[in-house]
Amino acid sequence: MEPYLNSWLLRDDxxxxxxxxxxxxxxxKSTVAIHLAMGLAAAGLRVGTVDLDGRQGTFSRFVENRKRYAPTDQEAARLVFTEHRQISLPHSEMDPEAVDEKLAQLVTALESLGDRHxxxxxxxxxxxxxxxxxxxxxxxLITPLNSSFLDLDALVRVDNDASQISGPSAYSELVLFMSERRADMGAPPIDWLIITNRLPNVPTRVHRSVMVILRKLSERLGFHFLPSIxxxxxxxxxxxxxxxxxxSAELGPAAATAGSAREEVEALVDAILVRSSWKELAARRAEAKSNPRRGDPSKPAISFENWDPSRR
Ligand SMILES: Nc1ncnc2c1ncn2[C@@H]1O[C@H](COP(=O)(O)OP(=O)(O)OP(=O)(O)O)[C@@H](O)[C@H]1O
Ligand SMILES: [Mg+2]
Structure with a gap:
């Protein structure tokens, strides 16, 4: 399955x-994906979107709803749209041919969006x-996180009184594993960004404790923070x-309450424009190429087989 992903990852353009x-x-995830994508499009950029959540298809349903909201060309012209693709899961993850077919579909979808910003x-x-x-x-990689210990558990194991971090979660290990595999093959590692979402309007004790742990973790796991929502x-x-x-123009009376939410989404879009643009990616790629990691040459560049989910 590797060649499909490698061919895309190593493309310069x-x-x-x-x-x-x-x-x-x-x-x-879907709420942030939708708002980020529409925010980038509203900034005048060409944006491609891919929905890999075939079961729920939240992003794809949003796209359908948006098209239904503005069915005529004249109405649609008032809104921004993205070029959208959806890939469904293979009928069996145990069937290598079915998996390969889906990965090939994913890369074909990305290639069809190759002219996007x-x-x-x-x-x-x-x-x-x-x-x-x-x-x-x-x-x-943007990981939205609600400020609760339950959500923190998706990143890290914390002891009963939240004073000690006992180790990364299976998800953090997956991110670090995939980031290393990218680096092994000369692609820049993952730039991992955390966004705290659904922040309580009145700061709670739990929120403060979670933020203390997240700040400690950011150094260990190498992630950075995006502006919160x-x-x-x-x-x-x-x-x-x-x-x-x-x-804003479509929201009617709700526009009055949307102002603060809009500012938060705009801050997120600005942060991504600065941090994750094509120019920044080109610089990270040049750096990865000039400082190649000395990975084990016998190890396949990207292999899901090495990732052992039974460790969870
Ligand atoms: N900042 C927010 N304020 C209020 N509600 C929110 C906010 N962000 C998300 N939600 C709501 O939380 C619920 C879960 O959000 P969403 O579907 O985006 O999560 P998800 O991570 O994509 O979920 P899944 O893992 O099931 O795909 C939805 O009902 C969404 O409307
Ligand atoms: Mg979702």
Whole structure:
């Protein structure tokens, strides 16, 4: 399965791939993916989007809702759209041919989006072959996290009174593993970014404790922080219409309450424009090429077989 992904990863002229990932379900991957993608498009950029969560298909349903909201060319012209693709899971992950076929479809989808400024990929909240492939392909990985110990558990094991970190979780190990495999083959490692989502409007003791641990962890696991997003009802209200908090002109009376949410999304988009642009990726690639890691040449460049999920 490796050649499919390698051929894409080592292409010099491809756009940055931004993956939303977290094995913990419901952390806000799709909400952030939708708002980031629409925000980049609203900034005048060509954006490709890929939905790998075939079961829920949240991003794809958002796209359908948006098209239904603006069915005529004239109405659609008021909105921004992305070029969207959806890949479903293979009928069996045990069938190598079926898996290979899906990985080939994924790379074909990415190649069809090769002229975009950014590709944003939404993944399911569970470990499967497409989610793992997405993590290999992630030039930037954004992990949304709610500020609770339950969500923190997706990254790291913490002891009962939250005073000691006892080790990384299976998900953190997966990210570090995939990042190393990328580096072994001369691609830049994953730039791992955490976004705290659904931040409580009144700071709680749990939130403060979680942030203390996250800050300690950022050095150990090598991630950085994106500007946070607060818990806001408006993020839940617009999905059925296929709108985002950025579509101010369409929101009617809700526009009045969307202002703060819009500012948060704009801060996220700005941070990604600075950190994850094509130019930044080109610099990271040049660095990876000029400082090749001395990996084990007998080891395949990317191998999911080496990743042992039974360790969880
Ligand atoms: N900042 C926010 N404020 C309020 N509600 C939010 C916010 N972010 C996400 N939500 C809500 O939380 C729920 C889960 O969000 P979402 O579907 O984006 O998570 P997910 O990580 O994609 O989930 P899954 O793992 O199932 O794919 C949804 O109902 C969404 O509307
Ligand atoms: Mg989702």
């Amino acid at each position: 491809r756009p940055p791939v931004i993956v939303l990932g977290n094995e913990k379900g419901g952390s806000g 950014f590709i944003v990929v939404d993944t399911p909240g569970s470990d499967n072959v497409l989610a793992r492939a997405a993590h290999v392909l992630a030039d930037t 607060h818990e806001r009802v408006i993020f839940r209200e617009l999905f059925l219409k296929g709108l985002t908090v950025l579509d």
